[in-house]
Amino acid sequence: MSNPNSNPALPAGAALADEFLPAERTLPILLARRAAALGERPFVTFADTTLSFAQVEQLAAASAGALLDAGIARGDRVAIMAANRLEFLQVFLGCAWLGAIAVPINTASKGVQLAHILTNSGAKLLVIDHALLPSLQSGIEAGGPVPDLIWTLDGTQDTTGKGLALQPLPVPGERAEAAALRPGDTIAILYTSGTTGPSKGVCCPHAQMFWWGVNTGRAFGLTADDVLFTTLPLFHTNALNTFFQALLHGCRFVILPKFSASGFWNSAREHRATVTYLLGAMAAILLSRPPEPGDRDHSIRAALGGGVPGRFHGPFQERFGVPLLDAYGSTETNFVFGSPIPSDHPGTMGYLIDGMEARVVDEDDTPVPDGEAGELILRALEPFAFATGYFGMPDKTVEAWRNLWFHTGDRVVREKDGHYRFIDRTKDAIRRRGENISSWEVEQTLLAHPAIEACAAYPLPSELGEDEVAVAVVLKQANALSPLDIVMHCEGKLPYFAVPRFVRVVAEMPLTENGKIRKFALRDEGRVPGVWDREEAGYQVRR
Template sequence: MPVHEDAAQPVMAGSEVLADRSIPALLTRRAALGDKPLVIFGDTRFGYGEMAARAAAAGALLRDAGVARGDRVAIFCGNRIAFLDLFLGCAWIGAVAVPINHFARGPQLQHILGNSGARLIAADADGAAALDHVDPSALALAEVWLLDGENSPPPAAGHWPAAWKVGPMPPLDAGADAASPRPGDMAAIIYTSGTTGPSKGVCCPHAQFYWWGAHSVDLLEIEARDVLLTTLPLFHVNALATFFSALLSGATLVVLERFSASGFTDALRKHRATVTYLLGAMVSILQSTPPSDRDNDHPTTRALAPGVSAALAADFRARFGIGAVDGYGSTETNFVIGDRLADQKPGSMGRVRPGFTARVVDEEDNELPPGVPGELVVRADEPFAMATGYFEMASATVAAWRNLWLHTGDRVVRDADGRFTFMDRIKDAIRRRGENISAYEVEQVLASHPAVAQAAVFPVRSELTEDEVMAAVVLKEGMALDPVALLDYCKPRMSYFSVPRYVLFADRLPMTENGKVQKYRLREIGVTPETWDREAAGYTVGRGGGARRA
């Protein structure tokens, strides 16, 4: 399929591609759509032509502040137009945007600012307050832009250096000429969650965002008439990829400040959204809300919703009329695996996308046959379609990209038809009684119980210096469940050695801003006096799968 010269037409994955896959080139090309809304924040619409002009104006502000090509600029705020202005403004002049998780604090924030070497930070009121708790002497910061202006709190007395230039972000004015960055130039450094160590800064080139958009357009069958709605944070790659999906397809993107289960379908109706973006936990939360006769009263037909079990996806579609599209991608990769909605196989992430190669390998990187679980490794056919490494972390880069394959750290299995199924993070696996247990598989069983809204499974140490299986469970509103009844439900549905020993019922689970359970926090809490222990209760599970109460 050739590239359409009409700017309203999508540039699809697998097509003849644009030679210049830099962000300024994409903005300039799509500016021909003029006043058509590209992105909507609240009730404010920003057209395609306007967003290109805003990128040029933000680039001029940054250049006037002394930001040069290759310099890093930290963006520390929630979902707002200023985030996109600065992200695109950095790309416009060849600088590097550093989006920071809005909830980063203390040592994590210190590490991100120090590792990136950002010389300027733009922060909202919450972000500015967090700067009170970093050591400025170890940072390269020279300027702070306060996105909330006079509403930003003053710095702690004597804490911010006098050398820092602090003030409101200047208003957008005349634009700068684009710096003509190359597709392989770094556009952003996006930091991982750092649950197993210091956050790693993923070096994302311009072309990676192009391909994120192109593959998303193709997989979700996005057209210029579509309205995309996301509540996910722009400081993560999911929402950024959604922006580029709109940009490449000519569609309109609606960005909400945050996810609200009670207001979700209202938002779909208000904005006439046809495509939305969810995480597995969000689907569970929506499904656990009280049913309404308006659940299906909206135009949304499909959602990118990775990590949703087959049963939950079916129930969600029956209730809300939204088909859940699974798939696989990460900050380091791209939309590597996924099938269109009509080709989805429930419970599977899908098949490898055109333009990528994927293998399942053992610990020595030997390829494994279908049906045998191993680590997913991937690589791209197109130049700069994936990240180029970890910023200022050469050893971590070499380890992750060894043998010229990116090692994802995810355990998957491939079937004979080439479809991949996620099992767990390799570091999230639990070793008990000589057996490897997939936390993900146990979570799927727990989440399938009619009374369970969310479940997180993680290892805790036992008296035998090995792992024991612990589950933290959130029940649906108004539901009650006994631990014995929950394990009775589990025993015919999983191997005997996978049945949790410990069960803790909780009101909520600790979550990241992008909807992932912070299991490291659960592991730190571990077994508490409120935790139910099946061994202490005399509930045992035998090798045959049966259970008995001593």
């Protein structure tokens, strides 16, 4: 039965749902079924390496064999801290085949954040790029545990000074038998920004990934002729979702190490991409480059434009010939809202898709009328299409899923024609360049400095239409620190994207009657005189 609030332009995903019965929506079954049907058809491309559907299935089984040989068992957590490379996918697929749980970690994580992730996940094995060992050292120094096993990529020399026993990633082993998994079993724990506390590990079941592939695929109208091209990181939901889109629809999946504005279109042409994924400021960055005669010389027919401001949609399509798809989803949920292509309300969230329910509610979870802002709460009609909770945080799970609806913390408006419009965030998080940033983690880093009395982290808008990290700071002694000193204190302790751009030194904070800092007042005041901007000062944060 169709959802009465869904977008009639989006076709139903009944075909894949009929092909894979609920009990079959696990990665080993999906891989085996596609390998049998598509065999040597090209599937995954990393750099100069392309694997077929059959080879990817074989890689998953052999990687599981290597994990078994190392003592990894079903349910064990395996952390992966690596760039976009074939070895990342190799370990991820091996875990899924075996029934172990992959824990992808943002490669920019370090210090307190990384210590928390290693502690909370209890990872038995860490697979890490050798170049990221200094980040691991910072996490250990911040109190994080040392995993039982550490496999490194591109070298085994210990540069941490911690006497770690490093081993190279082993070659794939003997083919292991696929675990008898259920669709609600956890395939991955993905850490997303905390708000009033540390980052939370989102428990993503196999069926959630299946529905990501189905829902996003039908929004794009994918066929086996499509080439899905992404530069987004595999440690986030979006790129993992793209892998499942390609797997389910028989497409080719091309993933680059990272986003490069100067090389984006050349790479898209080289791989004959037809669909790509642009979040936040990426479209604006591409538009900011000087026009070239070959701007339309490519085969991309559509791009995901979630979070791209509406003012960029028209110019982007006019210049590059690529319409943008508005959409909304989160690590805890799924592809929930989507627009026609091109979007009929550029820069909004789109329409609710089939299989989802949404309400816009007040603080008591009572629905508000169309046209009135409230918190967006969601639930899925299909079992295990959403995450199952936060790992090791039952209190946070109950809080977020209270009344059996997932509370997004996003303020939205449902318009009378059924499309939804994002207003702002009720939760205390900042989103920059596709990354969710915990205000709490920024503040804890600042408060560790002996000269800082109080602080608040909050978002301010950038020229690209997204958030930048701003901090207001009260010093224990006047002139004890300069804004540059404050920024430099954060480097090496926070991911580069969380280091503040704007610094405001104040004599006192605006407070509520209960003595809490009124961050909305700081945000609403904006860039008042005296706000220091590190970009205007010409200071570049080290990665």
